[in-house]
Amino acid sequence: xxxxxxxxxxxxxxxxxxxxxxxxxxxxxxxxxxxxxxxxxxxxxxxxxxxxxxxxxxxxxxxxxxxxxxxxxxxxxxxxxxxxxxxxxxxxxxxxxxxxxxxxxxxxxxxxxxxxxxxxxxxxxxxxxxxxxxxxxxxxxxxxxxxxxxxxxxxxxxxxxxxxxxxxxxxxxxxxxxxxxxxxxxxxxxxxxxxxxxxxxxxxxxxxxxxxxxxxxxxxxxxxxxxxxxxxxxxxxxxxxxxxxxxxxxxxxxxxxxxxxxxxxxxxxxxxxxxxxxxxxxxxxxxxxxxxxxxxxxxxxxxxxx
Amino acid sequence: xxxxxxxxxxxxxxxxxxxxxxxxxxxxxxxxxxxxxxxxxxxxxxxxxxxxxxxxxxxxxxxxxxxxxxxxxxxxxxxxxxxxxxxxxxxxxxxxxxxxxxxxxxxxxxxxxxxxxxxxxxxxxxxxxxxxxxxxxxxxxxxxxxxxxxxxxxxxxxxxxxxxxxxxxxxxxxxxxxxxxxxxxxxxxxxxxxxxxxxxxxxxxxxxxxxxxxxxxxxxxxxxxxxxxxxxxxxxxxxxxxxxxxxxxxxxxxxxxxxxxxxxxxxxxxxxxxxxxxxxxxxxxxxxxxxxxxxxxxxxxxxxxxxxxxxxxxxxxxxxxxxxxxxxxxxxxxxxxxxxxxxxxxxxxxxxxxxxxxxxxxxxxxxxxxxxxxxxxxxxxxxxxxxxxxxxxxxx
Numbered sequence: 247x248x249x250x251x252x253x254x255x256x257x258x259x260x261x262x263x264x265x266x267x268x269x270x271x272x273x274x275x276x277x278x279x280x281x282x283x284x285x286x287x288x289x290x291x292x293x294x295x296x297x298x299x300x301x302x303x304x305x306x307x308x309x310x311x312x313x314x315x316x317x318x319x320x321x322x323x324x325x326x327x328x329x330x331x332x333x334x335x336x337x338x339x340x341x342x343x344x345x346x347x348x349x350x351x352x353x354x355x356x357x358x359x360x361x362x363x364x365x366x367x368x369x370x371x372x373x374x375x376x377x378x379x380x381x382x383x384x385x386x387x388x389x390x391x392x393x394x395x396x397x398x399x400x401x402x403x404x405x406x407x408x409x410x411x412x413x414x415x416x417x418x419x420x421x422x423x424x425x426x427x428x429x430x431x432x433x434x435x436x437x438x439x440x441x442x443x444x445x446x447x448x449x450x451x452x453x454x455x456x457x458x459x460x461x462x463x464x465x466x467x468x469x470x471x472x473x474x475x476x477x478x479x480x481x482x483x484x485x486x487x488x489x490x491x492x493x494x495x496x497x498x499x500x501x502x503x504x505x506x507x508x509x510x511x512x513x514x515x516x517x518x519x520x521x522x523x524x525x526x527x528x529x530x531x532x533x534x535x536x537x538x539x540x541x542x543x544x545x546x547x548x549x550x551x552x
Numbered sequence: 553x554x555x556x557x558x559x560x561x562x563x564x565x566x567x568x569x570x571x572x573x574x575x576x577x578x579x580x581x582x583x584x585x586x587x588x589x590x591x592x593x594x595x596x597x598x599x600x601x602x603x604x605x606x607x608x609x610x611x612x613x614x615x616x617x618x619x620x621x622x623x624x625x626x627x628x629x630x631x632x633x634x635x636x637x638x639x640x641x642x643x644x645x646x647x648x649x650x651x652x653x654x655x656x657x658x659x660x661x662x663x664x665x666x667x668x669x670x671x672x673x674x675x676x677x678x679x680x681x682x683x684x685x686x687x688x689x690x691x692x693x694x695x696x697x698x699x700x701x702x703x704x705x706x707x708x709x710x711x712x713x714x715x716x717x718x719x720x721x722x723x724x725x726x727x728x729x730x731x732x733x734x735x736x737x738x739x740x741x742x743x744x745x746x747x748x749x750x751x752x753x754x755x756x757x758x759x760x761x762x763x764x765x766x767x768x769x770x771x772x773x774x775x776x777x778x779x780x781x782x783x784x785x786x787x788x789x790x791x792x793x794x795x796x797x798x799x800x801x802x803x804x805x806x807x808x809x810x811x812x813x814x815x816x817x818x819x820x821x822x823x824x825x826x827x828x829x830x831x832x833x834x835x836x837x838x839x840x841x842x843x844x845x846x847x848x849x850x851x852x853x854x855x856x857x858x859x860x861x862x863x864x865x866x867x868x869x870x871x872x873x874x875x876x877x878x879x880x881x882x883x884x885x886x887x888x889x890x891x892x893x894x895x896x897x898x899x900x901x902x903x904x905x906x907x908x909x910x911x912x913x914x915x916x917x918x919x920x921x922x923x924x925x926x927x928x929x930x931x932x933x934x935x936x937x938x939x940x941x942x943x944x945x946x947x948x
Contacts, residue, residue: 294785295785296781296784296785314789316787316789319785319786319787320787322785324782324785326778326781326782326785327778328777328778328781329778330777330778330779330781330782331779332779333777344782344786347783347786347787347788348786348787349787
């Protein structure tokens with residue numbers, strides 16, 4: 247369905263995307279996971295033909311999408327990171343407008359609008375102005391506006407930023423439902439839990455590059471890490487000191503230190519001894535199974551939230 | 553408190569272009585207003601153009617033409633009557649002073665003098681002011697030359713004596729003044745008062761520029777809240793989006809102008825009926841030009857603060873030099889020429905053509921103004937399109 251080959255993008259002297267490649271099969275949910283500034287939004291903007299890549303190629307549904315192509319745009323539904331809605335319009339007016347610019351009209355448009363509003367749980371409040379909605383409600387309408395023309399591919403650029411847990415769960419359900427119905431989905435996020443929960447395949451982006459990609463299991467195998475030990479200390483530990491002493495990847499965020507381990511039972515004693523000897527009082531220890539956070543830490547030496 | 557002060561100043565300095573424009577704006581406006589309105593009080597420094605047409609062609613009238621030419625405040629040119637009337641009708645000259653056939657004979661016979669001032673309907677005030685200069689110069693000259701003639705072959709001294717005798721008689725003096733009265737009229741006079749046309753057209757165009765710039769500002773609003781980017785994700789092109797905005801601007805402007813003229817018609821008695829097609833045509837091209845202006849400004853600036861400052865500066869400047877605030881003939885000559893660079897000038901003159909000069913829809917003089925306004929719209933829109941497309945590529 248989507249084939250991206252070695253695309254790059256620069257803004258002035260800053261290279262935001264440094265030659266990334268990936269492919270997505272029909273009906274797959276592909277996650278682009280990475281911290282802010284990793285190049286995820288630039289990648290989405292190129293996929294959605296807002297601007298072309300400087301080099302490389304993009305093929306969507308067998309058609310070259312490196313440059314603006316109205317036919318390809320018609321099969322894409324894009325949920326931007328911003329809540330891109332007309333606040334002075336009602337939800338109903340917004341949804342009809344965004345559907346109409348994709349050529350949906352008449353009964354087909356009103357039926358689809360009604361269906362989507364019910365689906366996102368806002369049909370009863372469709373006549374209210376969007377500016378009166380909560381952040382979560384706006385996010386839901388933001389997604390619904392991208393679905394009026396029943397796109398084959400849905401690109402979601404961090405759709406849950408600033409959303410309450412209830413709306414977030416609803417958004418997850420919506421995406422899973424769409425994916426089950428066969429829609430191809432590209433989902434960017436910097437929350438590893440979201441990527442783990444929603445995506446069949448994940449590309450981990452950092453500093454403009456995809457540093458690893460595959461299924462969650464493939465990535466865990468790739469990182470060759472089984473556990474992640476999280477230690478809360480009484481003061482901020484020295485990251486380099488711990489890394490040198492423990493001879494593994496260590497990430498420190500305030501008073502919490504995250505340590506990768508292949509055998510947590512064996513490593514736990516040396517971790518406690520090292521911390522205590524260094525004068526870092528331990529208040530809590532948590533042993534977690536390897537996840538995307540540990541993969542990212544292994545690959546980049548830093549945490550996703552950095 | 554000082555933290556807030558610090559934050560406010562920092563915010564202010566973040567948009568340096570807006571700050572510079574904000575600081576420069578009052579200085580530029582003071583300069584433009586002073587030059588325009590200061591010029592009104594410096595009438596002595598400003599020469600008014602006048603055509604003179606001597607149909608009598610005698611030595612007597614030739615001397616009077618020379619006398620007119622010697623008036624420092626008048627920039628005189630002579631021509632035939634037909635040409636003169638055309639030039640005044642075109643608005644190229646404010647008026648023509650005519651010595652009709654038999655002028656010399658009437659002067660010698662102490663009959664009413666067949667001389668006449670014909671003015672552009674829109675500049676009758678200017679011509680009335682000029683008439684005062686003419687009266688001061690020509691009355692004594694005509695009186696002296698008539699006395700010389702009545703004295704037959706007598707020398708200047710006897711003529712002067714004769715004139716002195718004449719002046720003694722109050723009755724004869726008033727008879728002479730009656731005979732020397734200059735007939736004055738406008739070449740074409742419509743049913744509308746010039747002041748009303750000036751007030752309606754001048755204000756309408758100025759207000760239209762303000763409201764259309766605000767509409768252009770919505771483009772920036774869309775950029776700021778992300779809806780423009782979302783529109784660009786859709787199958788619509790950048791040109792489709794700007795064209796849609798442009799058309800809505802033109803439609804809004806057309807309706808606004810129609811409302812303004814209808815209101816003026818109903819409340820102030822502006823007569824629209826006989827020229828309705830010409831009025832609608834002019835409204836359309838004015839709406840197009842003003843919309844182009846609004847879109848152009850919105851495409852040039854980077855923020856709404858910049859737009860507000862730049863638009864105020866540009867609109868007030870154009871309104872002053874273009875004659876929206878005061879009739880342009882009251883301004884210094886060079887400023888009247890600069891005024892041609894404004895939408896206001898061409899639109900107001902177009903409305904004068906319709907309402908005051910009573911020109912037909914097909915008259916080239918009127919159509920020229922329509923064409924210029926169309927070109928304003930076309931050039932500004934094209935530039936706005938180019939800038940907009942360039943901005944779009946640098947959006948992300």
